[in-house]
Amino acid sequence: MMYTFWIILTGCLVGLTCGIAGSLLVLRKMSMIADAISHTVLLGIVGAFFVSHSLNGVPMLIGASVVGLLTAYLVEVLNKSGVQSDAAIGVVFTSLFALGVILISLIGDQVHLDTNHALMGEIAFVPWDTMMIKGQSYGPQAVWMLGFALIANVLLITLFYKQIKMSTFDPQFATLVGVPLTFIHYLLMTMVSFSTVASFNSVGAILVVAMLIVPGATAYLLSERFLHVILLSGVIGVIAALLGYGFSILLNVSIAGSMATMTGLLFLLAFLFNPKNGLIIKKLSTHY
Amino acid sequence: MNAITVQQLTVVYDKQPALEDVSFHVPKGSLTGILGPNGAGKSTLIKAMLHLIPRKFGHVNVFGKPYTEQKHLIGYVPQRREVDWDFPTNALDVVLMGRYRQIGFFKRAKKEEISWAKQCLEKVGMLAYANRQISQLSGGQQQRVFLARALAQNASIYFMDEPFAGVDAQTEKAIIQLMKEWKKEGKTVLVVHHDLQTVEDYFDHVLLLNKKPIQYGETQRVFNLNNLEQTYGGKISFLEKSPVLIQGGE
Amino acid sequence: MLDFYQSFLSSANVRWVLIGSLILGFASGMIGSFVLLKKQSLISDAMSHAALPGVCIGFMIFQEKSLPILLVGAAVTSLIATHAIQVIVNHSKIKSDAAIGIVISVFFGFGIVLLTYIQQNFTSDQAGLDAFIFGQAASLVRSDVQLVAISSLILVLITTICFKAFKISIFDPSFAKNIGIHVRFFNGLLLALVVGIVVIGIQMVGVVLIAALLITPALAARYWTDNLTVMAWLAGVFGSISGLIGAITSTLFSNLPTGPMIVLSASVIFFISLLIGQRKGLFLRAVKVR
Numbered sequence: 087m088m089y090t091f092w093i094i095l096t097g098c099l100v101g102l103t104c105g106i107a108g109s110l111l112v113l114r115k116m117s118m119i120a121d122a123i124s125h126t127v128l129l130g131i132v133g134a135f136f137v138s139h140s141l142n143g144v145p146m147l148i149g150a151s152v153v154g155l156l157t158a159y160l161v162e163v164l165n166k167s168g169v170q171s172d173a174a175i176g177v178v179f180t181s182l183f184a185l186g187v188i189l190i191s192l193i194g195d196q197v198h199l200d201t202n203h204a205l206m207g208e209i210a211f212v213p214w215d216t217m218m219i220k221g222q223s224y225g226p227q228a229v230w231m232l233g234f235a236l237i238a239n240v241l242l243i244t245l246f247y248k249q250i251k252m253s254t255f256d257p258q259f260a261t262l263v264g265v266p267l268t269f270i271h272y273l274l275m276t277m278v279s280f281s282t283v284a285s286f287n288s289v290g291a292i293l294v295v296a297m298l299i300v301p302g303a304t305a306y307l308l309s310e311r312f313l314h315v316i317l318l319s320g321v322i323g324v325i326a327a328l329l330g331y332g333f334s335i336l337l338n339v340s341i342a343g344s345m346a347t348m349t350g351l352l353f354l355l356a357f358l359f360n361p362k363n364g365l366i367i368k369k370l371s372t373h374y
Numbered sequence: 375m376n377a378i379t380v381q382q383l384t385v386v387y388d389k390q391p392a393l394e395d396v397s398f399h400v401p402k403g404s405l406t407g408i409l410g411p412n413g414a415g416k417s418t419l420i421k422a423m424l425h426l427i428p429r430k431f432g433h434v435n436v437f438g439k440p441y442t443e444q445k446h447l448i449g450y451v452p453q454r455r456e457v458d459w460d461f462p463t464n465a466l467d468v469v470l471m472g473r474y475r476q477i478g479f480f481k482r483a484k485k486e487e488i489s490w491a492k493q494c495l496e497k498v499g500m501l502a503y504a505n506r507q508i509s510q511l512s513g514g515q516q517q518r519v520f521l522a523r524a525l526a527q528n529a530s531i532y533f534m535d536e537p538f539a540g541v542d543a544q545t546e547k548a549i550i551q552l553m554k555e556w557k558k559e560g561k562t563v564l565v566v567h568h569d570l571q572t573v574e575d576y577f578d579h580v581l582l583l584n585k586k587p588i589q590y591g592e593t594q595r596v597f598n599l600n601n602l603e604q605t606y607g608g609k610i611s612f613l614e615k616s617p618v619l620i621q622g623g624e
Numbered sequence: 625m626l627d628f629y630q631s632f633l634s635s636a637n638v639r640w641v642l643i644g645s646l647i648l649g650f651a652s653g654m655i656g657s658f659v660l661l662k663k664q665s666l667i668s669d670a671m672s673h674a675a676l677p678g679v680c681i682g683f684m685i686f687q688e689k690s691l692p693i694l695l696v697g698a699a700v701t702s703l704i705a706t707h708a709i710q711v712i713v714n715h716s717k718i719k720s721d722a723a724i725g726i727v728i729s730v731f732f733g734f735g736i737v738l739l740t741y742i743q744q745n746f747t748s749d750q751a752g753l754d755a756f757i758f759g760q761a762a763s764l765v766r767s768d769v770q771l772v773a774i775s776s777l778i779l780v781l782i783t784t785i786c787f788k789a790f791k792i793s794i795f796d797p798s799f800a801k802n803i804g805i806h807v808r809f810f811n812g813l814l815l816a817l818v819v820g821i822v823v824i825g826i827q828m829v830g831v832v833l834i835a836a837l838l839i840t841p842a843l844a845a846r847y848w849t850d851n852l853t854v855m856a857w858l859a860g861v862f863g864s865i866s867g868l869i870g871a872i873t874s875t876l877f878s879n880l881p882t883g884p885m886i887v888l889s890a891s892v893i894f895f896i897s898l899l900i901g902q903r904k905g906l907f908l909r910a911v912k913v914r
Contacts, residue, residue, distance in 0.1 A: 113461070117725035118666055167898075168388065172721075173665040173843055180836030181891035184884035187758065191879050205757065205832075206736055245480065252471050256457045258426050262450050263474040263527070292832070293736070296729030303722045306462065310507040315462050340740040346733020353726060357716055365715045460717040509717070 092213040097327035099232035100285045105323025107281040108298030122179035124282045124294040126157045129186035154279025207290035235284035289342035296346035304353045377402040377562035383432030398590040407567040407577035414584045416566040449529030466504040472526030494522040514545035534565045644769040645867035647776040653863025656838035657856040669835035672822045673728045674705030676735030759830035759883030775824045830883035844894040847901025866890035
């Protein structure tokens with residue numbers, strides 16, 4: 087019973103944390119940066135293992151944020167040197183991800199971390215990997231890390247709400263009136279890295295992308311206010327996590343994969359049926 | 375007194391010069407139209423003056439001090455198509471962005487700021503649309519929201535990038551009225567402009583630009599066929615039919 | 625040492641794998657040059673991720689691991705994915721980058737669901753399907769590799785024959801129409817070629833990284849030349865080298881995955897080109913400034 091509770095809680099926290107952070111990236115038209123960072127974070131995690139010989143919370147967070155920021159930085163450098171932005175993203179993330187996968191294959195025997203884990207996560211094992219302090223268990227580590235990432239996201243968005251909004255809508259005007267553009271950019275990159283690494287154990291590197299981008303895009307279709315998009319995106323992430331969990335139990339398939347599939351299903355529903363500009367609704371209204 | 379002094383401003387895009395050695399002074403309280411053919415670097419010039427794009431060389435002074443110290447005196451109306459109007463927000467919110475400096479880094483907008491923003495919307499005839507999602511506004515209405523945002527900045531110098539492009543008559547009237555008001559209050563206005571027919575009605579100063587400055591000065595003195603041909607490189611044969619220009623020319 | 629290499633190369637299977645990866649690398653580098661010019665790098669990434677559910681569905685319908693069937697499945701879902709991106713962009717306010725991200729992650733997630741479903745419910749040898757994620761050259765039997773080599777060769781041939789038409793219709797579509805080139809046909813053909821690379825490449829490189837084999841060699845070649853013809857051939861050569869190095873190392877050291885090794889080799893070539901490329905490499909640029 088407790089076991090199921092922890093898994094569902096973890097799934098919901100992934101949906102909420104990634105949904106909130108990801109919606110900002112969708113609005114900034116940086117979805118593919120989310121894709122890139124969630125791949126390369128793998129390298130950060132492996133790197134952290136090399137340094138600290140553990141897959142523990144703090145070194146992992148640091149390693150992941152470093153590589154996450156490095157990804158964003160490299161993409162920008164290539165971009166400025168004249169490489170078109172999508173190709174720059176493609177080269178950077180595939181290189182770093184390939185490196186991460188190779189390193190995992192080399193050290194694979196020493197740690198509980200293999201390429202499958204990196205791709206799909208092991209949410210089923212989350213309840214066993216608890217936070218131990220002085221022999222006392224304080225609940226799963228993943229829940230702690232996700233909780234931390236969620237609080238950090240909420241805090242930073244509350245503090246810098248205006249700046250994030252302005253730099254997203256009209257970056258040039260924002261610079262002119264004194265919004266620190268670069269700071270906000272890397273702040274968001276850090277948020278994405280944190281959210282990604284906190285979710286990594288549960289849903290894996292690649293399926294984090296679904297949790298980051300798809301709820302944000304769905305909320306964007308349904309809402310007309312900046313704040314509403316962020317909140318709704320978190321809610322949609324949670325719903326997708328719950329539905330995905332139920333679906334995976336029903337058919338005995340990958341939990342993370344099911345959650346990603348459910349985000350897609352929710353997006354499809356919004357795309358076709360949302361009352362303002364859904365495809366079907368538009369078609370119907372032009373016919374009658 | 376000069377509101378703006380530009381010295382030897384040079385901008386290079388991918389090794390191609392976009393602006394070469396541009397220098398001119400803009401007197402305080404003037405209405406300047408920036409004219410030139412497509413690709414002459416008109417938008418590039420104001421963006422470089424506002425430090426929004428990297429400059430290879432050159433200085434911009436505002437009221438005798440470097441631009442970076444005087445940023446708070448500047449208001450800006452960018453081209454409408456430079457932002458994504460699907461962005462989830464409403465008209466009032468966009469105008470409030472003009473009050474960013476006054477509201478403060480961590481604070482939320484107070485009542486006074488909101489009522490200030492509403493007044494600005496009122497001035498451009500957009501108060502009724504304050505809570506409208508911006509994608510549901512027409513092109514002209516979106517332009518007026520941008521005008522209201524600039525108005526909310528309460529600046530001393532205004533830069534406008536093609537404000538008249540693709541707007542309705544009502545919006546055009548609003549822009550002209552605003553420019554006149556600003557001039558009356560002693561504010562300085564620079565406008566990137568396209569339509570040669572209206573230059574003499576709108577502006578008292580003209581900058582003719584084609585990568586290099588061709589001429590800067592009072593409209594009556596500078597805006598003539600000879601200078602225009604030099605700017606547009608003989609591509610203005612259609613202009614000879616324009617009665618406005620012939621009357622207004624030398 | 626020499627003996628070792630001789631015995632290594634004399635193994636017929638290994639020889640075929642090397643030939644296969646060489647030609648595959650060449651084809652993808654060449655086609656990648658056009659993908660890069662058309663600014664479709666990430667769309668090709670979406671197409672490759674979307675191949676996974678196709679492979680699984682192909683297996684589930686026919687219940688056997690026959691390469692041609694799986695590849696047909698992969699081609700079908702890849703095409704559906706590109707179409708889905710178009711539909712999302714055309715019929716909503718979602719921009720293309722988010723649309724691509726949605727398609728990549730949802731199709732891939734669905735593929736993972738199907739993969740786990742197959743593992744639970746099919747007794748026959750499904751183990752091989754895992755190899756489609758990161759690629760495993762060693763798992764290829766000779767007929768598979770021959771299929772890869774011959775198909776890649778055909779793709780190279782088609783690209784060479786249609787080279788000029790591609791060049792003009794990408795660079796200046798309206799001019800191309802003017803002089804009687806059927807632009808839509810060639811756009812469709814290029815799409816088909818990309819699907820072809822994805823489909824024949826996935827067993828060797830895997831769906832996650834195959835897009836890199838299209839993007840990276842072409843981008844590396846861009847640093848050496850401004851001439852599209854030279855660039856395409858150079859990208860082909862870079863692709864071949866990467867394919868060869870990746871295949872050799874992953875065959876020699878059995879726990880190294882082939883796909884990531886190929887991609888990493890390509891990345892190293894890219895990095896070298898970035899630093900010292902003739903045209904706008906960082907190093908030479910720094911020297912010239914001084």
